[in-house]
Amino acid sequence: MRGFKAFIIKEIKENTRNYRFFILGIVFAVVGLLSPLSARFLPELLSNMIDENITIILSDPTYIDSWMQFFSNMNQMALVAFVLVFSSILSKEYDKGTLVHMVTKGLPRLTIYYAKFTVMLVSWTFFFWMSFAITLGYTFYYFPEGTTDGLFLSVGSLYLFGILLIALLMSSAAFFSTVFAPLLTVGGFLAVLFILNLFPFIEEWSPLQLASRNTELLIRTNADTALNQSLFVSALLILFFLVIGSIKFRKKALN
Amino acid sequence: MMQTISDYLPILIPLFILQLVLLVTAIIHLSKNDRLTQQNKIIWALVIVFINIIGPIIYLVFGRKED
Numbered sequence: 001m002r003g004f005k006a007f008i009i010k011e012i013k014e015n016t017r018n019y020r021f022f023i024l025g026i027v028f029a030v031v032g033l034l035s036p037l038s039a040r041f042l043p044e045l046l047s048n049m050i051d052e053n054i055t056i057i058l059s060d061p062t063y064i065d066s067w068m069q070f071f072s073n074m075n076q077m078a079l080v081a082f083v084l085v086f087s088s089i090l091s092k093e094y095d096k097g098t099l100v101h102m103v104t105k106g107l108p109r110l111t112i113y114y115a116k117f118t119v120m121l122v123s124w125t126f127f128f129w130m131s132f133a134i135t136l137g138y139t140f141y142y143f144p145e146g147t148t149d150g151l152f153l154s155v156g157s158l159y160l161f162g163i164l165l166i167a168l169l170m171s172s173a174a175f176f177s178t179v180f181a182p183l184l185t186v187g188g189f190l191a192v193l194f195i196l197n198l199f200p201f202i203e204e205w206s207p208l209q210l211a212s213r214n215t216e217l218l219i220r221t222n223a224d225t226a227l228n229q230s231l232f233v234s235a236l237l238i239l240f241f242l243v244i245g246s247i248k249f250r251k252k253a254l255n
Numbered sequence: 256m257m258q259t260i261s262d263y264l265p266i267l268i269p270l271f272i273l274q275l276v277l278l279v280t281a282i283i284h285l286s287k288n289d290r291l292t293q294q295n296k297i298i299w300a301l302v303i304v305f306i307n308i309i310g311p312i313i314y315l316v317f318g319r320k321e322d
Contacts, residue, residue: 019319022280026273027308033269036266037263037266084316
């Protein structure tokens with residue numbers, strides 16, 4: 001346990017000096033600010049740009065538009081930035097051979113593995129909910145009529161999807177030694193999920209629902225069987241990725 | 256038009272400050288970075304200043320060269 005704590009402190013120091021926390025803080029804050037802004041601003045921008053001879057009917061933006069922007073920004077910017085920034089979490093250590101000293105001094109390998117995962121998990125939790133809080137505050141400010149029904153379910157499922165990708169990133173970092181292999185693994189995993197979504201039977205069970213059905217969930221405000229199945233599969237996959245990653249990491253050559 | 260702009264100020268000001276913090280951090284780091292040649296520094300400075308948000312981030316992630 002002492003080793004675990006010490007390693008976590010070392011990780012936090014390293015990530016602060018590497019500007020990782022700084023970058024993520026800015027990106028997630030920008031996503032939080034940008035979502036209500038663009039929901040509010042886009043219709044006006046469109047109506048200014050369109051020629052007067054053309055009429056299109058634009059409905060007034062509501063709080064749902066704000067959250068829609070939040071979900072798409074979160075998927076397309078913040079989650080990508082997070083995976084990119086943390087893709088070198090283990091490869092840098094292999095590269096420099098810095099883990100060798102700690103392992104030979106008696107720090108268990110599993111401690112290293114789970115401490116690294118914990119740091120990623122905690123920073124994802126912190127930045128995600130920070131971004132959420134910013135969007136929530138501004139959404140209430142600009143769209144006072146909005147409610148929070150169903151918000152926790154739709155935002156929480158996106159949060160769980162992030163954890164799934166982090167677990168996959170960690171376990172692929174244990175399998176491969178280069179910087180780009182974990183990135184490709186996560187990208188490939190997403191591509192496979194999108195392809196499998198073509199089959200209705202698999203779609204019902206696919207974890208991809210957690211990231212793609214958020215707006216729908218916000219309106220429905222309760223989970224259906226498909227979502228429950230997808231939550232179940234995601235939880236299983238997170239455990240599976242973590243376990244095979246740690247099994248592999250125990251036997252991994254460290255330099 | 257003025258009315259709409261002041262409507263957005265509570266959100267635009269923090270956004271602007273975040274951009275500024277990012278830009279200044281990247282520029283300060285670049286000016287102290289002695290692992291880059293003079294030419295590379297000029298190119299990075301242009302990238303940092305002219306590409307909003309993404310420019311400084313790209314520098315801090317890829318251009319820093321381990322310190």
